[in-house]
Amino acid sequence: MALRLITAGESHGPGLTCIVEGLPAGLELEQDAINRDMARRQLGHGRGGRMKIERDRADVTAGVRHGRTMGGPVALQIPNRDYGNWEERMNPWPVERSIPEVHLPRPGHADLVGTWKYRTGDVRNVLERASARETAARVAGGALAKAFLKAVGVEVRSHVTQITKVRAPARTTALTVEDFEGVDESPVRCLDAEASRAMVGEINVLRKQNESLGGTFEVIAFGLVPGLGSHISWEERLDGRIAMAMMSIQAMKGVGIGDGFDVAGVPGSQAHDEIFYDEERGYFRETNHSGGLEGGMTTGEPLVVRVAMKPIPTLTKPLRSVDIDTKEPAQALRERTDSCTVPAAGVVGEAMLAHVLADAYRTKFGGDHIDDVREAVRAYEERIGWRR
Numbered sequence: 001m002a003l004r005l006i007t008a009g010e011s012h013g014p015g016l017t018c019i020v021e022g023l024p025a026g027l028e029l030e031q032d033a034i035n036r037d038m039a040r041r042q043l044g045h046g047r048g049g050r051m052k053i054e055r056d057r058a059d060v061t062a063g064v065r066h067g068r069t070m071g072g073p074v075a076l077q078i079p080n081r082d083y084g085n086w087e088e089r090m091n092p093w094p095v096e097r098s099i100p101e102v103h104l105p106r107p108g109h110a111d112l113v114g115t116w117k118y119r120t121g122d123v124r125n126v127l128e129r130a131s132a133r134e135t136a137a138r139v140a141g142g143a144l145a146k147a148f149l150k151a152v153g154v155e156v157r158s159h160v161t162q163i164t165k166v167r168a169p170a171r172t173t174a175l176t177v178e179d180f181e182g183v184d185e186s187p188v189r190c191l192d193a194e195a196s197r198a199m200v201g202e203i204n205v206l207r208k209q210n211e212s213l214g215g216t217f218e219v220i221a222f223g224l225v226p227g228l229g230s231h232i233s234w235e236e237r238l239d240g241r242i243a244m245a246m247m248s249i250q251a252m253k254g255v256g257i258g259d260g261f262d263v264a265g266v267p268g269s270q271a272h273d274e275i276f277y278d279e280e281r282g283y284f285r286e287t288n289h290s291g292g293l294e295g296g297m298t299t300g301e302p303l304v305v306r307v308a309m310k311p312i313p314t315l316t317k318p319l320r321s322v323d324i325d326t327k328e329p330a331q332a333l334r335e336r337t338d339s340c341t342v343p344a345a346g347v348v349g350e351a352m353l354a355h356v357l358a359d360a361y362r363t364k365f366g367g368d369h370i371d372d373v374r375e376a377v378r379a380y381e382e383r384i385g386w387r388r
């Protein structure tokens with residue numbers, strides 16, 4: 001891996017940290033762009049009380065000077081604004097008061113197995129790190145990857161396509177970057193106004209029934225050069241890397257590239273993207289069933305990733321569980337929770353896709369300074385006759 005992203009931090013601890021290593025020097029960063037993404041992760045109808053407390057901000061504490069990277073690891077710190085209320089319970093150091101343990105593992109969360117594996121009788125030691133609060137750090141790091149991608153002409157966008165049984169209508173034309181302009185104004189980050197209203201209604205109904213909701217979202221990268229990733233080895237196939245990154249997001253249970261699972265149900269003539277050439281455009285396709293990947297490499301078409309999220313495991317009317325101290329039947333922990341975070345998950349998906357793609361650019365083009373990267377990309381585009 002040429003670009004590494006590492007996060008640290010617990011849900012109610014002092015704060016989260018993200019370190020991104022492998023960015024070239026000279027890359028211009030915008031503080032507002034990082035914090036805008038932090039805020040976008042907090043958007044969405046169906047969030048719980050915590051989002052009102054959070055209002056996240058990422059402070060850069062290393063690797064950047066006067067708005068530009070210097071080539072060293074970039075460190076970002078995101079304070080947990082709720083820590084004031086958790087200072088005793090989550091203090092890194094011993095405290096005087098005895099702190100009650102959590103003994104009620106939630107089905108669908110890391111709670112039960114985590115206590116076995118990490119040899120603890122207190123579910124809090126597991127849930128604090130398993131919580132998707134960690135995605136705030138990924139989004140901060142992903143914003144750096146996005147800045148890098150922007151410098152080489154790539155934009156990453158996302159939108160929600162389904163919340164439980166409400167689906168946005170299938171698109172008849174391919175999406176462009178411009179289509180995403182108002183997406184964050186929809187309370188569910190859906191591009192279709194009618195589906196957006198229906199999704200909000202669905203969340204309201206199920207939330208009242210103490211239910212949680214899952215759904216699907218799509219992340220698309222525009223402006224990629226062909227040839228990122230490789231068919232040469234399984235580890236280098238970009239589809240595999242993307243699936244891993246997406247599935248690593250808490251609660252994601254399925255990933256499809258392009259038509260994804262749907263290709264299994266159509267004959268070959270409808271599954272592939274025929275190849276054309278003309279003097280003006282060079283090589284081109286008229287369809288994008290492959291979602292911009294063939295043989296584990298980008299084709300130069302928009303890269304389309306579809307992701308399915310399960311309903312959130314913490315329920316306001318808890319599921320049946322067992323008290324791990326007494327072994328008696330009990331109700332699962334009822335921690336403050338969101339009911340639907342598919343819109344936010346899309347923003348996390350953008351961060352993860354941006355990271356994988358930025359890594360693929362760093363692997364293919366190297367360069368110690370961002371201008372070295374740009375020159376290498378330009379030379380390659382010229383060699384293969386690629387026209388944007």
Ligand SMILES: Cc1cc2nc3c(=O)[nH]c(=O)nc-3n(C[C@H](O)[C@H](O)[C@H](O)COP(=O)(O)O)c2cc1C
Nearest residue numbers: 109130131132250251312313314337338341344345
């Ligand atoms: C943006 C986001 C927010 C989430 N918020 C919650 C939450 O409030 N409550 C909860 O129980 N799970 C939430 N989850 C899901 C859990 O973190 C996840 O289900 C859990 O870590 C177990 O991992 P698994 O579902 O991948 O097995 C959220 C996930 C994402 C992506």
